[in-house]
Amino acid sequence: MRAASRSAAAPSAARSLSALAQAAPRPSLKAQAQAAAPLAVQSRGMKTLDFAGSKEVVYERADWPLEKLQDYFKNDTFALLGYGSQGHGQGLNLRDNGLNVIVGVRKDGHSWKEAVADGWVPGKNLFTVEEAAEKGTILMNLLSDAAQSEQWSNLKKYCTKGKTLYFSHGFSVVYKEQTGVIPPTDIDVILCAPKGSGRTVRTQFLAGTGINSSVAVHQDVSGKAMEKTVAMGIAVGSGYIYETTFEKEVYSDLYGERGCLMGGIQGMFKAQYDVLRENGHSPSEAFNETCEEALMSLYPLVGEHGMDYMYKACSTTARRGALDWAPEFEKANKPVFERLYKSVRDGTETKRTLDFASRKTYREDYEKETDAIAAQEMWRAGHVVRGLRPGRGGKDI
Numbered sequence: 576m577r578a579a580s581r582s583a584a585a586p587s588a589a590r591s592l593s594a595l596a597q598a599a600p601r602p603s604l605k606a607q608a609q610a611a612a613p614l615a616v617q618s619r620g621m622k623t624l625d626f627a628g629s630k631e632v633v634y635e636r637a638d639w640p641l642e643k644l645q646d647y648f649k650n651d652t653f654a655l656l657g658y659g660s661q662g663h664g665q666g667l668n669l670r671d672n673g674l675n676v677i678v679g680v681r682k683d684g685h686s687w688k689e690a691v692a693d694g695w696v697p698g699k700n701l702f703t704v705e706e707a708a709e710k711g712t713i714l715m716n717l718l719s720d721a722a723q724s725e726q727w728s729n730l731k732k733y734c735t736k737g738k739t740l741y742f743s744h745g746f747s748v749v750y751k752e753q754t755g756v757i758p759p760t761d762i763d764v765i766l767c768a769p770k771g772s773g774r775t776v777r778t779q780f781l782a783g784t785g786i787n788s789s790v791a792v793h794q795d796v797s798g799k800a801m802e803k804t805v806a807m808g809i810a811v812g813s814g815y816i817y818e819t820t821f822e823k824e825v826y827s828d829l830y831g832e833r834g835c836l837m838g839g840i841q842g843m844f845k846a847q848y849d850v851l852r853e854n855g856h857s858p859s860e861a862f863n864e865t866c867e868e869a870l871m872s873l874y875p876l877v878g879e880h881g882m883d884y885m886y887k888a889c890s891t892t893a894r895r896g897a898l899d900w901a902p903e904f905e906k907a908n909k910p911v912f913e914r915l916y917k918s919v920r921d922g923t924e925t926k927r928t929l930d931f932a933s934r935k936t937y938r939e940d941y942e943k944e945t946d947a948i949a950a951q952e953m954w955r956a957g958h959v960v961r962g963l964r965p966g967r968g969g970k971d972i
């Protein structure tokens with residue numbers, strides 16, 4: 576099966592969206608936007624903004640120009656342990672930002688080959704996990720969450736005084752009873768969690784934008800842990816950064832990905848598609864009316880300008896129905912989301928992940944399940960529909 580493409584065309588998508596924004600200004604909403612303009616109080620690189628009535632501190636790239644970042648980290652070696660989606664995105668962005676980065680992965684494994692293909696050189700800046708952990712001053716634990724737990728007994732000896740332990744998820748530290756990951760008390764333990772796929776951490780950085788990230792501090796031994804975390808967040812290519820805790824990050828992250836971001840969207844698309852098919856609609860019609868229109872026409876409008884804008888860009892007929900049915904869907908889904916949040920909080924979700932992803936065959940086992948999604952009629956139809964997009968010459972990419 577295809578791996579998520581590293582050359583995804585995010586820059587052109589971003590360009591076409593901004594062209595669209597220019598072509599379709601929303602003058603009637605401009606006044607509203609100005610009225611609701613966030614109240615910015617800036618002090619030493621942080622801003623307190625009003626998010627729809629709640630005040631939150633945010634940090635932006637503008638506060639950390641490249642020279643300041645390079646100076647801040649001039650004595651550090653970032654040891655990227657693991658080279659999956661995040662290792663790839665964060666590592667290449669750090670490298671492009673002129674910082675001193677090395678990668679640590681299993682010799683000759685899948686990630687090793689990917690790292691070599693991305694220009695990391697064995698013996699120069701590509702090492703085994705242990706070698707990189709020994710050389711690094713900032714240990715970026717970007718192994719899979721299951722591997723973080725499995726490898727902890729090897730790794731903890733490298734977490735020596737003066738070093739920093741970095742995560743992109745609260746999983747290992749928060750669910751310590753399940754993972755066994757209890758960092759030594761004499762090091763800084765920090766988190767920067769990009770709120771998007773590592774693939775887009777890279778493509779958006781290249782496009783000059785950035786994925787938003789949350790940051791948190793679990794242990795502050797140096798007294799500078801938050802400042803260092805924010806600087807790292809910018810260095811790995813974030814857009815804006817907001818503060819959280821390890822607990823809040825892991826609860827919201829596990830919940831979101833199982834919900835609207837991934838699990839929920841597949842379930843909702845599938846249910847809608849199946850009902851259309853059961854009522855005699857063709858695969859073309861069912862797929863276009865469920866997925867293609869959502870992803871290629873309507874959802875990008877929501878992303879660019881908000882839900883109200885998308886509603887206003889659709890017919891009065893569509894608007895009437897969507898306004899009436901949205902609360903129905905909310906009501907039907909709310910209990911599922913409540914059950915999901917509880918399952919995250921009580922450790923059911925992390926336990927299931929650890930059990931599954933610790934299997935030797937985890938890659939093949941996941942592959943079988945995602946292949947089964949690709950084999951659903953809906954996504955087989957989608958494969959054909961994508962090939963028919965103008966310019967693709969009949970081929971899905």
Ligand SMILES: NC(=O)C1=CN([C@@H]2O[C@H](COP(=O)(O)OP(=O)(O)OC[C@H]3O[C@@H](n4cnc5c(N)ncnc54)[C@H](OP(=O)(O)O)[C@@H]3O)[C@@H](O)[C@H]2O)C=CC1
Pocket residue numbers: 656657658659660661662680681684685686687704716717718719720722725726743744746768769770771772773774
């Ligand atoms: N994917 C994403 O976009 C996001 C991920 N995160 C978090 O970032 C962290 C990294 O996730 P992600 O980038 O997806 O990576 P993956 O979960 O895909 O993990 C892949 C890495 O773990 C290594 N690995 C797996 N098992 C072992 C093992 N037993 N021993 C040594 N290495 C092993 C793999 O090496 P090998 O190839 O050799 O098997 C590979 O380098 C996680 O904490 C995740 O929750 C946060 C935000 C988004």
Ligand SMILES: CC(=O)[C@](C)(O)C(=O)O
Pocket residue numbers: 769770771772773828832836
């Ligand atoms: C991409 C991301 O942020 C996820 C969905 O939470 C993840 O891959 O774990």
Ligand SMILES: [Mg+2]
Pocket residue numbers: 769770771828832
């Ligand atoms: Mg996430």
Ligand SMILES: [Mg+2]
Pocket residue numbers: 828829832
């Ligand atoms: Mg996640």
